[in-house]
Amino acid sequence: MIRLHNTASGKVEPVVPRDADSISMYVCGPTVYGEPHLGHGRFALVFDVLRRYLEFSGLTVHHVSNITDVDDKIIARAASEGVTEVDIAARYEKSWWDAMDALGVLRPAEAPHATDYVEDMVEAVAGMLASGSAYETSDGVYLSVDAVEGYGLLARQPLDTLRAGARVEAGGEKRSPMDFALWKRAKPGEPVWPAPFGEGRPGWHTECVVMSLDLLGEGFDIHGGGIDLAFPHHENERAQASALGRPLARHWVHNGWVTVGGEKMAKSLGNYTSLDDLLARSDPRSYRLLVLRSHYRQPLEVTVRTTKDAAEALGRLDALSRRFGAAGWLEGEVRQRAGVDQKAAGELGLDAAAIASFCSRMDDDLDTPAALAGVFEVVRQAHVAGDRGETQRGEQLAHTADWLCAALGLRLEAGAGGAWVPVRGGAEAAGGGAHAGEVGTERGTEASTYGSGPDEEVLALVEERDRARAERDWSRADALRDELAVAGWTVEDTPQGTKIRRT
RNA sequence: GGCGGCGUAGCCGAGUGGUUCAGGCAGGGGCCUGCAAAGCCCUGUACAGCGGUUCGAAUCCGCUCGCCGCCUCCA
Numbered sequence: 001m002i003r004l005h006n007t008a009s010g011k012v013e014p015v016v017p018r019d020a021d022s023i024s025m026y027v028c029g030p031t032v033y034g035e036p037h038l039g040h041g042r043f044a045l046v047f048d049v050l051r052r053y054l055e056f057s058g059l060t061v062h063h064v065s066n067i068t069d070v071d072d073k074i075i076a077r078a079a080s081e082g083v084t085e086v087d088i089a090a091r092y093e094k095s096w097w098d099a100m101d102a103l104g105v106l107r108p109a110e111a112p113h114a115t116d117y118v119e120d121m122v123e124a125v126a127g128m129l130a131s132g133s134a135y136e137t138s139d140g141v142y143l144s145v146d147a148v149e150g151y152g153l154l155a156r157q158p159l160d161t162l163r164a165g166a167r168v169e170a171g172g173e174k175r176s177p178m179d180f181a182l183w184k185r186a187k188p189g190e191p192v193w194p195a196p197f198g199e200g201r202p203g204w205h206t207e208c209v210v211m212s213l214d215l216l217g218e219g220f221d222i223h224g225g226g227i228d229l230a231f232p233h234h235e236n237e238r239a240q241a242s243a244l245g246r247p248l249a250r251h252w253v254h255n256g257w258v259t260v261g262g263e264k265m266a267k268s269l270g271n272y273t274s275l276d277d278l279l280a281r282s283d284p285r286s287y288r289l290l291v292l293r294s295h296y297r298q299p300l301e302v303t304v305r306t307t308k309d310a311a312e313a314l315g316r317l318d319a320l321s322r323r324f325g326a327a328g329w330l331e332g333e334v335r336q337r338a339g340v341d342q343k344a345a346g347e348l349g350l351d352a353a354a355i356a357s358f359c360s361r362m363d364d365d366l367d368t369p370a371a372l373a374g375v376f377e378v379v380r381q382a383h384v385a386g387d388r389g390e391t392q393r394g395e396q397l398a399h400t401a402d403w404l405c406a407a408l409g410l411r412l413e414a415g416a417g418g419a420w421v422p423v424r425g426g427a428e429a430a431g432g433g434a435h436a437g438e439v440g441t442e443r444g445t446e447a448s449t450y451g452s453g454p455d456e457e458v459l460a461l462v463e464e465r466d467r468a469r470a471e472r473d474w475s476r477a478d479a480l481r482d483e484l485a486v487a488g489w490t491v492e493d494t495p496q497g498t499k500i501r502r503t
Numbered sequence: 504g505g506c507g508g509c510g511u512a513g514c515c516g517a518g519u520g521g522u523u524c525a526g527g528c529a530g531g532g533g534c535c536u537g538c539a540a541a542g543c544c545c546u547g548u549a550c551a552g553c554g555g556u557u558c559g560a561a562u563c564c565g566c567u568c569g570c571c572g573c574c575u576c577c578a
Contacts, residue, residue, distance in 0.1 A: 156573095157505075157507085
């Protein structure tokens, strides 16, 4: 069974499913008020990998991730653009899912919207008022943190020291500076919902409590998100659940953030790169690989250099696929079972030792860097076997590597970046294109504007070069290679003829 | 002020009380190739500094320096 760091205890602990053979997981999703950036991409990828790995381990995962579509920032943005909050939320929710699809992040089983749960939130707030853990002020309803046992758990800091450090003074009627809004009374021009304690809108933290309990039930297995959510967001969720007498998650998992020059990537610092920008200029898989190369709890430095690094490493994986046709192997029914049916690995004759090693590393607090190092070792062994003429062994290892990559959500030789065009038959080449299209199916939509298949002109150059080589006209062949290079293609001669790939 | 994290070879980035310097990228040499590309082989003797514990520490403890984060919205 996998062991994961639990922010509530500060230790790496086994994840014990509440219900046998299945895992209930709630991951805090985005507030849709702007374009998603690399930081959002990281948390989405981290939990996508966790979800895939749990499934790979034979568990059924009930994955819920919310969309926060009512919030101060959405209201502010709508006001500044002169459109409705609904417009803003709809626009950026679409951006969100587009980016997720491009990154190959599997859709959660459910993606509840805060605005669909306002009635439940009103009920929850009423419950907290009734029990005396919440109180009303002129501008809303607040939760009294003093009423919550052990408040500060997820901040890993006791309440008194948290309070001492509070930079913002209690806003007039708040009993404690740490108290937070459960309900904000209506202000002119803002969206409102009816409530017995005055019409208004919900605070930020209540939605996750209500939605996770509704969809996953009390004491669900995993609650995740970025480390900056640990406090106050998650602690405030926990506080409310506690006030309601309804336990929330048993395991709190948080990922580290993306840094730029050592500093946290944040919109407020203006040092962010949007996912769109990244996806427009690189293979979406390379960001996944970059994320996998560091441990999920560590900060991740993203620069042009580290991004390029990851792309090169990805090229090494693709090269293996190219050599052994692993991508072609992992199709259809086999593809569907990859990463979701560990038992099939045995039936398919994959390398059991490599898979066992991979799993033990992943089980150790989702140690993807170590797991990936193991995959690269398998890659090397596959090449060695191939060089020795041990084709079957080479294929077995290559297939194993492909299988493990699939478990991580990495599809080898996928996308235009890895497109290789066999020399003979444009039809074959077109087949390669269809292959890439299937990737799109898996992702939900076709990835990005990055790269595109070779056009007729390029294919003509490839064919001409093959003729030149057949005639041993090396200078002509070299000139054509140069032309292809200028067009952005790297040439590789193989026993099957000239192949090209995006440089 | 309180709480917490980090500092590893050219770069990124794991790991751990003691055999082969995780892995990737970059670099050097060789093999392969018409030349390349891809691949393989060889090549790096790093763990901020200072003390301490230990037969032995980069790994444990203490201190110092530097960087970052949370305590306010934040993935």
